[in-house]
Amino acid sequence: MRKPFIAGNWKMFKNKGDAKRFAEEFSKLYQNKAVDTAICAPFVHLEYLKEAFKGTGIKVGAQNVHHMPEGAYTGEISVGMLKSCNVDYCIIGHSERRQYFGETNEDVRQKIRQLVDNGIKPIMCVGENLEEREKDMQFQVVGRQMSESLVGFTISDLKDLTIAYEPIWAIGTGKTATAEQANEMCALIRGILDGMLGEYIAENTRIQYGGSVKPGNIKELMAQPEIDGALVGGASLIPEDFNNIIEFDK
Numbered sequence: 621m622r623k624p625f626i627a628g629n630w631k632m633f634k635n636k637g638d639a640k641r642f643a644e645e646f647s648k649l650y651q652n653k654a655v656d657t658a659i660c661a662p663f664v665h666l667e668y669l670k671e672a673f674k675g676t677g678i679k680v681g682a683q684n685v686h687h688m689p690e691g692a693y694t695g696e697i698s699v700g701m702l703k704s705c706n707v708d709y710c711i712i713g714h715s716e717r718r719q720y721f722g723e724t725n726e727d728v729r730q731k732i733r734q735l736v737d738n739g740i741k742p743i744m745c746v747g748e749n750l751e752e753r754e755k756d757m758q759f760q761v762v763g764r765q766m767s768e769s770l771v772g773f774t775i776s777d778l779k780d781l782t783i784a785y786e787p788i789w790a791i792g793t794g795k796t797a798t799a800e801q802a803n804e805m806c807a808l809i810r811g812i813l814d815g816m817l818g819e820y821i822a823e824n825t826r827i828q829y830g831g832s833v834k835p836g837n838i839k840e841l842m843a844q845p846e847i848d849g850a851l852v853g854g855a856s857l858i859p860e861d862f863n864n865i866i867e868f869d870k
């Protein structure tokens with residue numbers, strides 16, 4: 621049985637005071653221990669959030685990491701730096717990084733290598749854009765993202781992997797994929813995991829849906845057999861909204 625996992629992605633929102641207010645309020649609200657949760661925050665908040673969430677069970681994630689262990693890469697953050705802040709998770713290959721920063725499937729593969737070698741759990745994002753969906757190429761696109769990013773890993777490397785299926789046309793648009801569309805893609809992803817890494821990984825990997833997840837649509841998404849959680853953007857910025865999403869089963 622896969623335990624539901626709902627993570628927030630703050631993207632480039634919240635200054636220090638906002639992060640503190642959120643942490644204080646959300647720590648009081650989070651009661652549904654039947655759901656794992658994490659906040660993936662900008663780098664500057666990671667250390668503070670780890671401290672603020674101590675004893676609550678709320679985990680903390682980064683939104684990116686560099687693919688090299690260290691070096692002359694001005695402005696970048698290494699896996700060792702994340703590790704020294706006790707970060708639990710790291711989002712990799714978000715569509716905004718692919719779109720605005722040119723990240724490729726090969727970059728994603730190298731970044732996952734850094735994370736798994738250092739004990740930080742990857743949340744790998746995949747998803748097609750609107751044009752690809754309209755041309756009915758979504759399975760091909762996501763299939764390629766999966767196979768190129770996960771090549772060369774062992775079962776033990778990927779035992780703590782989470783996949784987030786985020787169709788780009790549903791991100792920040794208020795346009796959610798239907799629960800059936802999301803479930804269909806999550807089933808394909810599970811099938812690919814089975815083919816590449818076998819039944820254990822396929823059965824145990826949590827697959828999230830992301831794209832305009834709100835308190836009003838989470839229940840229907842979570843009712844789908846292949847959807848194990850959500851990666852939430854906008855609605856994770858407000859403690860009550862995010863907690864209402866986590867309490868989808870109440």
Ligand code: 13P
Nearest residue numbers: 629791792831832853854
């Ligand atoms: P929204 O929930 O704001 O659509 O963002 C989804 C997302 O990109 C999460 O990573």
